[in-house]
Amino acid sequence: MNIEQYMHSVGRQARAASRAIARADSNAKNQALRAIATAIRRDAGVLLAANADDLAAAGAAGLEAALLDRLTLSAKGLAAMAEGVEQVAALDDPVGEISGLKFRPSGIQVGRMRVPLGVVGIIYEARPNVTADAAALCLKSGNAAILRGGSEAICSNRAIAALVHEGLASAGLPPTAVQVVETTDRAAVGHLISMREHVDVIVPRGGKSLISRLLAESRVPMIQHLDGNCHVFIDDDADPEKALQIVENSKTQRYGTCNTAESLLLARSLAVELLPAIAAMLIEKGVEIRGCPETLDLVVAARPASDADYATEFLAPIISVKVVAGIDEAIEHINRYGSHHTDAIVSENYTSAMRFLREVDSASVMVNASTRFADGFEYGLGAEIGISTDKIHARGPVGLEGLTSQKWIVLGNGEVRS
Amino acid sequence: MNIEQYMHSVGRQARAASRAIARADSNAKNQALRAIATAIRRDAGVLLAANADDLAAAGAAGLEAALLDRLTLSAKGLAAMAEGVEQVAALDDPVGEISGLKFRPSGIQVGRMRVPLGVVGIIYEARPNVTADAAALCLKSGNAAILRGGSEAICSNRAIAALVHEGLASAGLPPTAVQVVETTDRAAVGHLISMREHVDVIVPRGGKSLISRLLAESRVPMIQHLDGNCHVFIDDDADPEKALQIVENSKTQRYGTCNTAESLLLARSLAVELLPAIAAMLIEKGVEIRGCPETLDLVVAARPASDADYATEFLAPIISVKVVAGIDEAIEHINRYGSHHTDAIVSENYTSAMRFLREVDSASVMVNASTRFADGFEYGLGAEIGISTDKIHARGPVGLEGLTSQKWIVLGNGEVRS
Numbered sequence: 001m002n003i004e005q006y007m008h009s010v011g012r013q014a015r016a017a018s019r020a021i022a023r024a025d026s027n028a029k030n031q032a033l034r035a036i037a038t039a040i041r042r043d044a045g046v047l048l049a050a051n052a053d054d055l056a057a058a059g060a061a062g063l064e065a066a067l068l069d070r071l072t073l074s075a076k077g078l079a080a081m082a083e084g085v086e087q088v089a090a091l092d093d094p095v096g097e098i099s100g101l102k103f104r105p106s107g108i109q110v111g112r113m114r115v116p117l118g119v120v121g122i123i124y125e126a127r128p129n130v131t132a133d134a135a136a137l138c139l140k141s142g143n144a145a146i147l148r149g150g151s152e153a154i155c156s157n158r159a160i161a162a163l164v165h166e167g168l169a170s171a172g173l174p175p176t177a178v179q180v181v182e183t184t185d186r187a188a189v190g191h192l193i194s195m196r197e198h199v200d201v202i203v204p205r206g207g208k209s210l211i212s213r214l215l216a217e218s219r220v221p222m223i224q225h226l227d228g229n230c231h232v233f234i235d236d237d238a239d240p241e242k243a244l245q246i247v248e249n250s251k252t253q254r255y256g257t258c259n260t261a262e263s264l265l266l267a268r269s270l271a272v273e274l275l276p277a278i279a280a281m282l283i284e285k286g287v288e289i290r291g292c293p294e295t296l297d298l299v300v301a302a303r304p305a306s307d308a309d310y311a312t313e314f315l316a317p318i319i320s321v322k323v324v325a326g327i328d329e330a331i332e333h334i335n336r337y338g339s340h341h342t343d344a345i346v347s348e349n350y351t352s353a354m355r356f357l358r359e360v361d362s363a364s365v366m367v368n369a370s371t372r373f374a375d376g377f378e379y380g381l382g383a384e385i386g387i388s389t390d391k392i393h394a395r396g397p398v399g400l401e402g403l404t405s406q407k408w409i410v411l412g413n414g415e416v417r418s
Numbered sequence: 419m420n421i422e423q424y425m426h427s428v429g430r431q432a433r434a435a436s437r438a439i440a441r442a443d444s445n446a447k448n449q450a451l452r453a454i455a456t457a458i459r460r461d462a463g464v465l466l467a468a469n470a471d472d473l474a475a476a477g478a479a480g481l482e483a484a485l486l487d488r489l490t491l492s493a494k495g496l497a498a499m500a501e502g503v504e505q506v507a508a509l510d511d512p513v514g515e516i517s518g519l520k521f522r523p524s525g526i527q528v529g530r531m532r533v534p535l536g537v538v539g540i541i542y543e544a545r546p547n548v549t550a551d552a553a554a555l556c557l558k559s560g561n562a563a564i565l566r567g568g569s570e571a572i573c574s575n576r577a578i579a580a581l582v583h584e585g586l587a588s589a590g591l592p593p594t595a596v597q598v599v600e601t602t603d604r605a606a607v608g609h610l611i612s613m614r615e616h617v618d619v620i621v622p623r624g625g626k627s628l629i630s631r632l633l634a635e636s637r638v639p640m641i642q643h644l645d646g647n648c649h650v651f652i653d654d655d656a657d658p659e660k661a662l663q664i665v666e667n668s669k670t671q672r673y674g675t676c677n678t679a680e681s682l683l684l685a686r687s688l689a690v691e692l693l694p695a696i697a698a699m700l701i702e703k704g705v706e707i708r709g710c711p712e713t714l715d716l717v718v719a720a721r722p723a724s725d726a727d728y729a730t731e732f733l734a735p736i737i738s739v740k741v742v743a744g745i746d747e748a749i750e751h752i753n754r755y756g757s758h759h760t761d762a763i764v765s766e767n768y769t770s771a772m773r774f775l776r777e778v779d780s781a782s783v784m785v786n787a788s789t790r791f792a793d794g795f796e797y798g799l800g801a802e803i804g805i806s807t808d809k810i811h812a813r814g815p816v817g818l819e820g821l822t823s824q825k826w827i828v829l830g831n832g833e834v835r836s
Contacts, residue, residue: 019753023777096776102798108787110797113775117809200809221639221810242832249834335437344828357531357827358514359441369526369830378835379528379826380520391535391618391823392639393811405809408797409775410762412787414660416667417796 003183007191010146010179011198014119017177018144022116026093028171029140033089036167040082040132043163047078050159051128058152070126071153081132084383088136091382094400095142098409107415112406116142118200120403121192123148123214125206128156134203135164135178137385141403144177146199148192151184158182193218201393201403203386223394223402225387227313227339228258230371233330233356235347236267240274242368243346247278249370250344252285256315258387259342259364259374263310263320265330271298271323279321287317294323310337327352331359338362341389342374342396363389363396421601425609428564428597429616432537435595436562440534444511446589447558451507454585458500458550461581465496468577469546476570488544489571499550502801506554509800512818513560516827525833530824534560536618538821539610541566541632543624546574552621553582553596555803559821562595564617566610569602576600611636619811619821621804641812641820643805645731645757646676648789651748651774653765654685658692660786661764665696667788668762670703674733676805677760677782677792681728681738683748689716689741697739705735712741728755745770749777756780759807760792760814781807781814 001009021029040047051073058068094114101111120143122134131147138145149157157180165175181188193202193214202222204211211224232250234243250261266275271294279289279299289295290305302321309320310333324330327345334343344366345356353367364374374396376384381399388394394402419427439447458465469491476486512532519529538561540552549565556563567575575598583593599606611620611632620640622629629642650668652661668679684693689712697707697717707713708723720739727738728751742748745763752761762784763774771785782792792814794802799817806812812820 019777019779022779104796104798106791106796108784108791108796110791113783115779118779221808239832245832245834253835359437361437361440361533361536362825364826364828365531366526366828367830368832369828370834372835373524373526373828373830373833374826378522378524378526380522390639395823396826405813407780408782408792408814410782410784410787410791412785412791414657414663414786415791416663416788417671417790 003185003187004191006183007181007188008195008198010181011119011195013176014144014146014179015198017174018116018118020174021139021144021177022095022118022142024142024173028173029093029142030089032139032167032171032173033085033136035170036132036136036164037082037085037089039163039166040078040085040160044075044078047073047156047159048075050155053155054153063152067126067152071128073128073156077129081129085132085136088140088383091140091400093140094404101411106417107413109411111409113409114401114404115407117403117405119144119146119198121146121148121199121202121220123189123192123202123204123206123210125150125210126153128153128160130205131157131160131180132164134205134385137383137400137403139168139178141400143403146179146181146192148181148189154184189214190217193220196220205386221393223386223388223398224390225258226389228260228341229263229311229313229337229339230259230261230341231263231265231334231338231343232261232371233265233327233334233343233345234267234270234274235327235345235349235352236269237349237352238267238270238346239348240270243274244278244281246344246346246368246370248281249372251282251287251319253370253372255317257372259371260315261319261371262312262314263322263337265322265324265333267326267330268294268323275299275321275323282319285317287319289319289321291321292323295321313339327355331356335361339389341387342366342371344369344371363387421603421605422609424601425599425606426613426616428599429537429613431594432562432564432597433616435592436534436536438592439557439562439595440513440536440560442560442591446591447511447560448507450557450585450589450591451503451554453588454550454554454582455500455503455507457581457584458496458503458578462493462496465491465574465577466493468573471573472571481570485544485570489546491546491574495547499547502551503554506558506801509558509818511558512822519829524835525831527829529827531827532819532822533825535821535823537562537564537616539564539566539617539620539638541607541610541620541622541624541628543568543628544571546571546578548623549575549578549598550582552623552803555801555818555821557586557595559818561821564597564599564610566599566607572602607632608635611638614638623804639811641804641806641816642808643676644807646678646759647681647729647731647755647757648677648679648759649681649683649752649756649761650679650789651683651745651752651761651763652685652688652692653745653763653767653770654687655767655770656685656688656764657766658688661692662696662699664762664764664786664788666699667790669700669705669737671788671790673735675790676731677789678733679737679789680730680732681740681755683740683742683751685744685748686712686741693717693739693741700737703735705737707737707739709739710741713739731757745773749774753779757807759805760784760789762787762789781805
């Protein structure tokens with residue numbers, strides 16, 4: 001069996017299993033999830049041993065330290081993995097929810113029912129914990145999953161998959177509902193993103209280069225996440241105290257996350273009063289400031305910002321700063337340079353707040369809150385399969401609902417169309 | 419300017435106009451729509467003259483009669499076109515609707531706001547009325563539109579577009595919010611479906627061959643509609659009277675529509691009692707029956723059905739018929755041979771009805787109602803840009819809401835993440 005035949009066989013099995021998992025009741029799905037969590041705790045030693053094999057191979061291959069770090073499972077990490085799976089079991093089942101049922105003049109009653117997408121392909125890199133996490137979310141939302149993790153984590157992923165299969169079987173569900181691609185052949189990804197007949201959506205979890213490549217080649221719809229070039233705009237009518245705290249939290253709480261602010265826009269009327277204090281706070285935390293000419297006048301330590309800086313997701317203690325005339329320039333700047341991820345205004349002005357909410361074309365738009373809140377857990381989704389920067393299907397943090405669709409249902413009493 | 423430069427210029431203008439149209443208030447959009455309707459009525463003569471030019475060229479080129487028929491505008495058709503635009507003006511504006519605002523433990527309030535998709539590309543064939551119809555739906559939903567109609571309708575489409583531009587300008591909106599591609603060069607379509615940076619979604623309106631080709635090549639997400647191979651399943655516990663009426667209406671009300679039933683499944687326990695009467699009704703209406711061996715035993719005039727017949731959208735007075743053991747076989751048959759468009763069960767049994775609703779994987783699933791109800795107007799959407807047989811983003815009849823997305827909004831009071 002060559003790689004194409006193998007992937008199509010995986011796809012066919014996933015499609016067949018998707019029917020069973022779609023009609024499984026909440027109880028069976030939750031039973032499977034709890035059994036998986038129990039098995040992860042019971043077999044922690046087995047999982048750590050499999051992970052040690054991956055780490056040894058990765059070490060011998062000279063993989064860089066950051067990658068080794070992401071690849072490493074720990075006893076504590078496994079406990080968190082099991083707990084994560086149990087948390088998904090505790091979430092409401094999105095499948096079967098009926099909404100909007102209304103009688104029509106013809107006599108029929110029309111509404112919508114939430115249904116699984118079918119087969120979800122997850123493509124990810126070194127982190128083996130994604131295997132359990134993604135399997136749990138797909139299972140709970142009634143989807144079959146094909147998981148294609150990084151080749152460096154193949155032993156860990158196989159070991160986790162064995163426990164997922166055990167959990168599925170114990171609840172009377174087909175183990176093929178969650179399949180880990182059993183080959184490190186890179187061509188597997190190419191087939192996975194081309195099998196429209198077997199795969200309904202691709203969710204990539206990884207760096208921008210992975211996602212850009214998949215996006216260019218995928219024939220299957222993707223829930224994709226590209227840049228997080230997030231802004232905080234301090235409006236003319238900002239509360240200075242809130243402005244300082246929101247900039248501090250948005251920029252400095254964590255530097256490497258996609259919802260970290262990378263750019264600060266400041267209304268001219270407040271610049272002299274506010275920018276020096278904000279800059280002092282940032283500089284004290286070790287953040288490099290790259291600013292416009294007005295910023296440079298007010299902040300001695302700032303360096304000039306290039307046009308490219310305003311379009312950059314630094315993922316580092318660097319921030320671009322621009323003094324703007326007001327909300328019009330701010331909105332235009334954000335829609336032009338931003339990545340449509342998350343942007344916040346600090347303002348006490350009702351009209352400015354409403355305009356910002358309406359006119360900023362981003363997945364999350366905030367008033368007087370830190371951009372760091374853009375997160376499935378903070379939004380109350382209970383879990384997150386990813387954050388979408390796309391507009392079709394799902395925007396922003398994607399939870400269980402993002403792995404479902406809605407079909408129309410019609411309840412009649414023998415009505416016909418006239 | 420070559421065709422690629424031209425299409426990218428159209429795309430850039432659409433993107434720029436999409437910002438203005440997205441923030442336009444309902445009043446301005448409705449004013450533009452009413453002005454367009456008025457202009458269509460006022461310039462009916464101009465439109466008919468432009469259409470006559472298209473018809474003359476098409477006649478000289480020897481186009482087939484069916485195509486000429488679709489291309490033809492009439493005084494009555496123009497009146498309906500103007501009325502259709504006014505009906506869109508009367509619909510609720512979907513843009514800006516805020517839903518689900520809830521306080522989170524962190525103190526922030528999280529909800530969603532409905533927003534336009536941005537730029538919609540419509541690719542269609544001969545019918546010039548799609549130009550006004552699609553322009554109205556895109557405008558009302560706050561999207562910019564790029565309309566690429568069939569080359570045989572170019573004069574009609576240009577004339578309609580001129581009135582759309584006039585209407586937009588009269589309401590202070592940018593005329594470039596609706597652009598008709600001003601070239602009959604076929605390469606225009608290839609560029610339109612590749613400009614991810616300028617186009618957010620493609621809506622094809624046309625035959626299956628057009629859509630299959632676009633689907634294979636498009637780099638932009640599509641709201642697509644392929645086959646409508648719809649089923650009526652008569653369950654063991656069906657009311658015979660409802661069964662007869664629903665089959666009659668589903669199959670024979672119109673033969674050429676995508677929500678017409680193409681296949682009848684009948685529970686074995688009812689076959690002897692019901693099938694002869696249903697067959698007699700169909701045969702009297704001139705419908706050819708292609709059946710399974712049991713059907714042939716009961717219906718003398720029936721011909722044998724091939725496996726391919728069960729997978730075929732006939733769009734003609736032909737129906738495939740199969741006697742099945744019961745609901746399990748029916749659901750399996752529908753999910754295997756159907757096109758996930760619209761399928762109906764006739765049953766008085768609660769459990770069968772609920773199982774059918776849940777387990778049939780189609781955009782519209784019905785109980786005791788004619789498949790012919792699968793339609794945006796019958797569902798109360800007020801208008802329909804198309805019917806999606808896809809699962810991502812939108813399923814089934816797509817109205818204004820299908821041309822929008824939802825972004826997250828966060829209302830805070832200075833909250834930061836801890």
